[in-house]
Amino acid sequence: MPDHLKKIAEAVKNGDEKLTVQAVGEALKAKIAAAEILGRGLVPGIQALGQLFKDGQAYLPEILVSARAMRSGTEKLQPHLAASDVKKKGTVVIGTVEGDMHDIGKNLVKMMLESNGYDVHDLGVDVSADAFAAEAKATKANIVATSALLTTTMTIIPAIAKALETVGVRRKVKIMIGGAPITRQFADEIGVEGYADDCASAVDEADRLMKLAA
Amino acid sequence: MNTRERFLATMKFEEPDRHLVWEFGYWGGTVRRWYREGLPRVRGLCDDIGEGTGLFNEYAGIPRNRDTSLDIHHYFKMDPYLVRVPLNIGAYPPFESKVIEDHGEWYIWQEWDGSLRKEIKNRSTLPTIMGGPVKDRESWERYKAERLRPSLKGRLPDNWSQLVKEYKKRDYPLGLGQTHGFFGTPRYLMGVEELLTKYYDDPDMMRDINNYLADFWIALYDGVLREVEVDTVFIWEDMCYKGGPLISPAMFREFILPGYKKLTSFLRDHGITLVQVDSDGDVWKLIPLWVEGGVTVLYPFEVAAGMDVVEVRKAFPRLAISGGIDKRAVAEGRAAIDRELEYRVPFMLESGGYIPTIDHMVSMDVSFENFKYYREKLNQILKKHSKSWDRD
Numbered sequence: 055m056p057d058h059l060k061k062i063a064e065a066v067k068n069g070d071e072k073l074t075v076q077a078v079g080e081a082l083k084a085k086i087a088a089a090e091i092l093g094r095g096l097v098p099g100i101q102a103l104g105q106l107f108k109d110g111q112a113y114l115p116e117i118l119v120s121a122r123a124m125r126s127g128t129e130k131l132q133p134h135l136a137a138s139d140v141k142k143k144g145t146v147v148i149g150t151v152e153g154d155m156h157d158i159g160k161n162l163v164k165m166m167l168e169s170n171g172y173d174v175h176d177l178g179v180d181v182s183a184d185a186f187a188a189e190a191k192a193t194k195a196n197i198v199a200t201s202a203l204l205t206t207t208m209t210i211i212p213a214i215a216k217a218l219e220t221v222g223v224r225r226k227v228k229i230m231i232g233g234a235p236i237t238r239q240f241a242d243e244i245g246v247e248g249y250a251d252d253c254a255s256a257v258d259e260a261d262r263l264m265k266l267a268a
Numbered sequence: 269m270n271t272r273e274r275f276l277a278t279m280k281f282e283e284p285d286r287h288l289v290w291e292f293g294y295w296g297g298t299v300r301r302w303y304r305e306g307l308p309r310v311r312g313l314c315d316d317i318g319e320g321t322g323l324f325n326e327y328a329g330i331p332r333n334r335d336t337s338l339d340i341h342h343y344f345k346m347d348p349y350l351v352r353v354p355l356n357i358g359a360y361p362p363f364e365s366k367v368i369e370d371h372g373e374w375y376i377w378q379e380w381d382g383s384l385r386k387e388i389k390n391r392s393t394l395p396t397i398m399g400g401p402v403k404d405r406e407s408w409e410r411y412k413a414e415r416l417r418p419s420l421k422g423r424l425p426d427n428w429s430q431l432v433k434e435y436k437k438r439d440y441p442l443g444l445g446q447t448h449g450f451f452g453t454p455r456y457l458m459g460v461e462e463l464l465t466k467y468y469d470d471p472d473m474m475r476d477i478n479n480y481l482a483d484f485w486i487a488l489y490d491g492v493l494r495e496v497e498v499d500t501v502f503i504w505e506d507m508c509y510k511g512g513p514l515i516s517p518a519m520f521r522e523f524i525l526p527g528y529k530k531l532t533s534f535l536r537d538h539g540i541t542l543v544q545v546d547s548d549g550d551v552w553k554l555i556p557l558w559v560e561g562g563v564t565v566l567y568p569f570e571v572a573a574g575m576d577v578v579e580v581r582k583a584f585p586r587l588a589i590s591g592g593i594d595k596r597a598v599a600e601g602r603a604a605i606d607r608e609l610e611y612r613v614p615f616m617l618e619s620g621g622y623i624p625t626i627d628h629m630v631s632m633d634v635s636f637e638n639f640k641y642y643r644e645k646l647n648q649i650l651k652k653h654s655k656s657w658d659r660d
Contacts, residue, residue, distance in 0.1 A: 113516040115464040155396045252511045
């Protein structure tokens with residue numbers, strides 16, 4: 055059994071979509087539980103890649119192909135997963151701030167959060183503070199994650215905190231930010247809880263925020 | 269010395285009579301702000317220049333040749349512009365610029381180079397490139413056959429012969445190259461995410477694109493260099509962000525470096541040793557590869573992404589540099605400007621091969637008053653480190 059799971063993890067880490075799907079199929083044939091395949095095969099694979107990225111040994115192309123392999127492996131697994139098998143770590147509402155159309159970083163963070171067990175609601179680009187707040191309330195989100203590429207659009211982020219306050223969920227929802235001009239210092243200055251440098255550390259930061267909320 | 273001689277002496281680590289007074293450029297929104305804050309409006313800005321339109325401190329030529337930063341240039345008595353030969357090194361014939369999808373608040377439009385860009389209506393921000401005409405090998409073969417024919421026909425302006433005459437008696441530096449590069453151009457062709465995965469999905473096609481672009485640009489440049497002597501060549505990549513390169517150095521070596529080597533070898537054979545690369549972000553890991561590929565000048569060294577021209581100079585003593593002054597310090601105020609300039613500029617001028625400018629377009633949070641102070645202070649330092657100064 056460990057060989058099947060190891061093979062899946064390796065395939066995801068290496069971004070080999072075809073091999074991932076094939077290995078998931080083999081594991082299912084070997085009667086390994088779907089939850090086991092997910093938790094001890096697919097997820098460790100993407101986590102290993104995330105670690106390589108943080109260590110400077112993997113780059114964005116590797117993140118993209120690994121996330122794609124993970125997604126295809128999960129799709130193959132989906133019919134065999136019971137709802138109780140997929141324990142979501144938390145719910146994240148994600149989007150770029152109003153006035154900002156640059157979504158590559160946001161898409162990468164979304165991919166990594168989903169691959170690491172988060173339920174992610176993607177509002178896309180140019181998202182108003184009110185839209186973030188409404189979705190966070192509707193989905194009972196734990197985290198609102200947003201990014202800004204420009205110094206001009208990063209100034210809009212505090213409005214999201216205000217909008218969450220207005221709809222009465224600010225105390226329940228942590229805010230996590232990132233993007234080219236964003237720093238931890240800026241996050242501290244505007245009073246938001248989370249900051250991530252890149253898509254791999256965004257997962258660590260989301261995990262940290264979930265513990266803070268617990 | 270004239271500006272051309274000064275530029276060449278500076279970039280080749282020789283001693284110019286004085287240092288150049290240049291800037292990198294300005295966002296449209298910055299210039300509009302400065303008009304409100306006292307910059308004399310002589311020429312003004314075209315109405316269609318948005319807040320997020322970049323106005324370079326040079327004549328860039330393609331696709332629109334507009335001298336849009338002239339009011340700043342004249343007010344601060346900057347040295348004559350560098351001029352780029354208005355040679356189209358991208359798609360020809362151009363694609364029709366048109367709206368592809370209208371989503372109310374925002375829309376997707378096709379740019380003349382075939383790239384698909386997403387932009388917000390009625391608010392000026394930077395568009396994002398979301399895709400392009402190349403999806404697979406078949407569309408790439410079609411694109412290069414239809415749009416990248418290695419012929420100068422249609423790629424130079426109608427007054428080319430007049431320009432050639434002017435260039436021959438010029439006192440300013442002349443450059444070749446537009447916003448194109450071995451990573452930069454494929455990004456226009458297919459969008460960033462598609463490009464990044466294509467290196468895995470179709471490595472043969474990516475090698476072919478790199479090789480074809482090198483041959484294509486060599487063919488075009490060869491035609492121009494038969495008529496005009498050029499001082500420098502520009503390559504645009506913007507392939508790094510604050511976390512480092514978008515692709516690994518190994519991937520750069522495999523897919524990108526061969527094109528650099530081929531192109532710069534051709535340029536050296538034609539006496540052009542100043543090959544400049546423009547990339548934002550943290551470029552540290554790629555500098556050795558660019559140097560290996562024959563690049564001799566890098567800019568603009570974004571401080572917010574962790575770049576420090578002083579450290580780069582120590583690590584790469586013969587790499588010429590322009591830029592590297594933190595735009596955030598200029599936005600902050602006098603004390604920060606003093607600290608920034610005193611730390612970086614004297615050392616860089618003393619070690620040679622340096623043109624000081626802000627580390628990208630001057631951003632909209634920089635007041636006209638702060639910019640004036642920064643330029644006055646910088647000019648004092650330039651004067652102090654120049655053999656002569658003819659500008660008082």
